[in-house]
Amino acid sequence: MREICINHIDAFTTKRFAGNPAGVVLNAECLSTQEMQQITNELNLSETVFLLPPQTVENDFRVKYFTPKEEIDFCGHATVALTWLVATEMGLAQAKHGIVLETNIGNIPVTWDIKDGNINSVEMTQAAPKTKDISVDLDKLSRLLRIEKDAFDLNYPLKLANTGNWHLLIPLKNDILIDKADPDLAALDTFNKKYGVSTTHLYTFNTKQDCDLYTRDFAPSVGIAEDPVTGSANGALAGLLYYEKIISQNEPTRLIIGQGHKVERPGTLYVTITPNGTEPIIKVAGAAIVTIKGVLHL
Incomplete structure (x- = not known):
């Protein structure tokens, strides 16, 4: 039996039970696409994001986004939720100013703003409109x-x-x-x-x-x-x-x-x-x- 750590994170808010909830799964390289879809269905949130090793050395991570229905190319609130977790609980905020995520639409840079030693917000640069x-x-x-x-x-x-x-x-x-x-x-x-x-x-x-x-x-x-x-x-x-x-x-x-x-x-x-x-x-x-x-x- 495998044990997969899952996170439920409210994005675009500082208050619990507000904003947009996203599922976040770190260390997802052991999961198949089918398992990612099944986990997303089980969490039953609008989107769940999965963190994977990068495919190119200049990037930090690769990510995959799913709705309960299908994989999608990009999700903003799930990106914020994932980056918040990476910066805080994985401790990257003490080592770096930001990360670059590989997505189906290309590379997405994300940075974090630190105030009084705490992360105040994260900011993603989206693809060209x-x-x-x-x-x-x-x-x-x-x-x-x-x-x-x-x-x-x-x-x-x-x-x-x-x-x-x-x-x-x-x-x-x-x-x-x-x-x-x-x-x-x-x-x-x-x-x-x-x-x-x-x-x-x-x-x-x-x-x-x-x-x-x-x-x-x-x-x-x-x-x-x-x-x-x-x-x-x-x-x-x-x-x-x-x-x-x-x-x-x-x-x-x-x-x-x-x-x-x-x-x-x-x-x-x-x-x-x-x-x-x-x-x-x-x-x-x-x-x-x-x-x-x-x-x-x-």
Whole structure:
């Protein structure tokens, strides 16, 4: 019998039972892909990340991400959770300023911020953002999301964006309307698969929460009804806002994004967008906290 140490970590929060929970499995080189999927199903969290030895000497680790349904190329909150654990419990914060992770979308650098001897947050540099147009009927979207057609805020872009996974980014007029959304998940699953997107991500600048942007994220096509706090989708959103000139293309912009309030798991992401030629550098930061540690018997 093999014993596998598992960790349950709440990401993008400093409080237990908030933010987005991720499963983290260190020393996963002894596991097959099938076992990783089975462990993810057993933990039954939106994503579980597995730490493996690197395939190239210039990187520190290789990682694989799974939802209860399938392997995915990238997951922001699981990256934050994993890096938090590596920096604290593996003690790397005393030896290094950060690490580089090999993923299916390329290398992801992650650093940590230390304050008064303790880690304050970790920050990942996401893949270069990409965007593309989508032609979609607003009447159909309103039926999918079960919101009124006049809830859409067409002063902002409704497009696809990607910093690792494709997301459909939909602007609504305020956070109240975002919280009223009650998607037809079966129909949204079909819709997302048709357009090759991982999630449907609602956003607004008009919020009473203590943040610049308020968002919600739905991902039935990868087995997640609603993702509480989404690092990859909010990174993609930042890239879209940059390309659409909603934020500055001349100097760095820092955004605070709030998510998870509707599902009573509020979390906070700190996103920095830095101009860099034709492609901005997107960095997403947040804190994390360990809530459960245990041993899985195989």
